[in-house]
Amino acid sequence: xSIMLWRFLGLSLLVALLGLGGCATVGGTPGDPLxxxxxxxxxxxxxxxxxxxxxxxxxxxxIMPEVARIGVTNFFANLGDLWIGINNILQGKVGAGxxxxxxxxxxxxxxxxxxFDVASNAGxxxxxxxxxxxxxxxxxxxxxxxxxxxxxxSNVRDGISLLALDWRGDPLWYVGNIPTRNELVGVRAxxxxxxxxxxxxxxxxxxxxxxxxxxxxxxxxxxxLIYDGDPLPEPDPAKTSESGAxxxxxxxxxxxxxxxxxxxxxxxRVVTAADEELTPAQEFFRAAAQPVAARPEAAAVGxxxxxxxxxxxxxxxxxxxxxxxxxxVRTSLRPR
Numbered sequence: 001x002s003i004m005l006w007r008f009l010g011l012s013l014l015v016a017l018l019g020l021g022g023c024a025t026v027g028g029t030p031g032d033p034l035x036x037x038x039x040x041x042x043x044x045x046x047x048x049x050x051x052x053x054x055x056x057x058x059x060x061x062x063i064m065p066e067v068a069r070i071g072v073t074n075f076f077a078n079l080g081d082l083w084i085g086i087n088n089i090l091q092g093k094v095g096a097g098x099x100x101x102x103x104x105x106x107x108x109x110x111x112x113x114x115x116f117d118v119a120s121n122a123g124x125x126x127x128x129x130x131x132x133x134x135x136x137x138x139x140x141x142x143x144x145x146x147x148x149x150x151x152x153x154s155n156v157r158d159g160i161s162l163l164a165l166d167w168r169g170d171p172l173w174y175v176g177n178i179p180t181r182n183e184l185v186g187v188r189a190x191x192x193x194x195x196x197x198x199x200x201x202x203x204x205x206x207x208x209x210x211x212x213x214x215x216x217x218x219x220x221x222x223x224x225l226i227y228d229g230d231p232l233p234e235p236d237p238a239k240t241s242e243s244g245a246x247x248x249x250x251x252x253x254x255x256x257x258x259x260x261x262x263x264x265x266x267x268x269r270v271v272t273a274a275d276e277e278l279t280p281a282q283e284f285f286r287a288a289a290q291p292v293a294a295r296p297e298a299a300a301v302g303x304x305x306x307x308x309x310x311x312x313x314x315x316x317x318x319x320x321x322x323x324x325x326x327x328x329v330r331t332s333l334r335p336r
Contacts (some may be wrong), residue, residue: 033144174190
């Protein structure tokens with residue numbers, strides 16, 4: 001009953017924050033209109049973590065032998081493969097879903113209730129899916145970034161999915177004995193935190209703004225998970241001009257050298273890549289090979305000097321390739 005009440009309060013909080021997000025003023029951090037609330041909740045969670053969760057995780061890691069901790073992690077990861085498989089199928093990745101069910105079957109039996117990850121050694125890849133990712137694959141937007149009490153970083157879509165549906169895909173929820181279920185949930189939380197001790201310490205030491213660091217890392221990771229490690233590039237509002245053009249592109253255009261021009265006795269030719277060999281070579285029709293003098297501006301481009309020349313074995317190359325032409329001479333530009 002207490003878990004149901006906690007989930008109801010969490011959903012109520014998300015709905016309230018969604019309303020606040022709609023009223024948030026424009027001009028704050030993109031994707032984080034609730035930054036004021038989020039920073040306050042981040043501070044609360046950080047305090048709880050330092051006072052209770054982190055000490056428990058540190059003690060657990062110190063007392064438990066590594067092989068035992070790996071077994072505990074494998075046990076809970078094996079239970080998660082069932083819900084992961086369902087979400088893979090809902091996303092249309094039937095092969096991955098079947099693989100997840102195969103992992104569960106192998107690790108539950110041969111791996112002794114999942115304590116040993118036999119499936120990975122057999123070549124069945126471990127996946128990471130939840131219903132929030134499924135909604136993302138279906139085109140549902142993530143909504144505003146939000147920090148949930150105790151649970152930590154999330155967004156409106158994933159938070160609602162977690163509190164309303166993902167928990168029903170957790171096999172621990174169906175454990176009939178409530179004290180045993182609560183103990184298993186607690187052990188899993190401590191084990192997860194113990195596995196993140198080193199990573200969190202590095203983040204705290206490296207980041208000047210720990211909140212912003214964690215927020216950006218979460219958003220990038222969730223986007224990567226939704227697109228299976230190959231997300232589409234997102235335009236950066238800070239690097240886009242009012243006209244919609246990228247400022248980086250505009251800056252590059254301003255610094256690009258103009259096309260170099262060379263003048264021959266038959267007319268002018270434009271060299272679009274002055275620092276690169278022309279491929280294919282410039283073609284000059286109905287004329288014999290003659291020395292070509294480049295204008296000063298062509299030599300000044302990119303700080304390189306260019307001398308058009310024709311290979312000595314040019315006719316032989318044409319004969320071998322079957323491309324002999326009458327009245328056709330090719331030339332190429334090479335840096336001296």
